[in-house]
Amino acid sequence: MPTPASNGHASRVQIQEPRTRSPLPPPSPIAFKEQGRPPPAAQQTITGKLFRSLFKGLLFSQLTLISLLVIVLTIRGLILASSHQFLPKKWYPPLLASVAVSGVASLAWQCIFIYNRSRAIKATFWLSPILTCSVGILLVLIGSAVDAGIGAVFVLFAVTQSLYGCWITPRLEYTDKILSLSTAFPPARTREVVSLSVVISVVYSAFLVTGIGGATSTRTNIDLLFISVILISLSWTMQVLKNVQQVAISRARYVNFAHGEDMDAWGAFRVTVRHLIGSVCIGSTLVPIIVLIRGSIRSVNLMSGSSDEVMYSGADCFSAIANKLITCGNRWGFVHVGTYDKGFVEASSDTWKKLRSTVGLEKLIDSDLTSSICFLSAVSVGAVSSLTAGIWVLLIHKEYALEVTLYAFIIGYFVGRVALAWLQGCVLAYYVAYSEDPQSMRFDGTIPDRIQRLQMLSAHRDNRELEVGRERQDSDYC
Secondary structure, eight states, rough: OOOOHHHHHHHHHHTSSSOOOOOOOOOOOOGGGTSOOOOOSSSHHHHHHHHHHOOOOOOOHHHHHHHHHHHHHHHHHHHHHTTTOOOOOHHHHHHHHHHHHHHHHHHHHHHHHHHOHHHHHHHHHHHHHHHHHHHHHHHHHHOOHHHHHHHHHHHHHHHHHHHHHHHHHHHHHHHHHHHHHHHHHHTTHHHHHHHHHHHHHHHHHHHHHHHHHHHHHHHHHHHHHHHHHHHHHHHHHHOOOOHHHHHHHHHHHHHHHHHHHOOHHHHHHHHHOOOOOSHHHHHHHHHHHHHHHHHHHHHHHHHHTTTTTHHHHHHHHHHHHHHHHHHHHHTHHHHHHHHHHOOOHHHHHHHHHHHSSTHHHHHHHOOHHHHHHHHHHHHHHHHHHHHHHHHHHHHHHGGHHHHHHHHHHHHHOOOOOOOTTTHHHHHHHHHHHHHHHHTOTTTTTTHHHHHHHHHHHHHHHHHHHHHHHHHHHHHHHH
């Protein structure tokens, strides 16, 4: 638990604008801890319940159908392998071994992070570009034009990661502090939850690999469709598994940050699976889509600048759309999903309003590096898995090198994301709990100090831009 704040911190917090507290706060999760389920939300609409049931049914239906498809494809592939010149003994072992390596690498990264957090954070931003570039070089060495083109994309991605790592260097110190505060005392049995999630992701991925191999053995157009369906199922199922863990851990940590009580991570995980899986499925669908759209809008805004009036007005319109979308669905909403059993859209709206009501906090969380650390760490795991499979198959059967390498990278990436979900869950809970009671003695001055620092930098930048604008006007008059 973070140490109590000093009196100096209290004075700093008091300069923020006052906010009226809600007269009817949601029921405390502590009162429901013994009941084995989250407290009921204040209002649950019929539409919300319907969508939760719909997405819950969709999850289990697709799992059943994909399992049947994989079994059929695997049996068919083994029967027809000899007639289509498919070599299962050269295709399956490298890819299955890479899946196992992704699980081991994910768990090993957990140990590195726990025992040396600061070095692990810094290593993420230089290890991921190196490993990604290595995958690109491996693909180029395969020899064909297609392989070289995809390899060049990986190399370009590695260069982008390197530039990003240089750009965010000033933020690493604060990231280290916030991760230290939020993950210093993880909930009891967190390791069991993380280990089980990784094992499930590895076993499920290995199962789907057998179906992908069965479809690859015949290589018809319909088989390409089957492979695409399996990969889509893999990505969504992994998102759900990641967010189930994230909801459970964030619930346990929120109870500690907001109320000073301890909650068992295993119990929270069990409650999430039993009662909240519908909301988690909705969030797992909405958040990636909204993040993609919002990222695209940000790119448009950066490119538009302010020199062209039409482009500038279009950028304002896009910004309004982005702000509306993030209110309807964001990862912060997972905290209230687990804590108060709210629907995902309602939870996202409530948490975002709280975050925006605290002066300077929206800009702070917008520049938070936790998601970047989780993403690049998963990319590193995917690259290790890809190198394992790619080098192996390149030595024994070059024709399979490209597809096996790419499959291994995708699977390794998702396994890595599942393994690091607890980390992001802790940070989400810390920010949400802080936004609801910034003056609580359970929080130190880390966030207020950072907000003040960002405000000073923003003011300095605005003054500098104003001076440059005046200089240009003076030069035009001359």
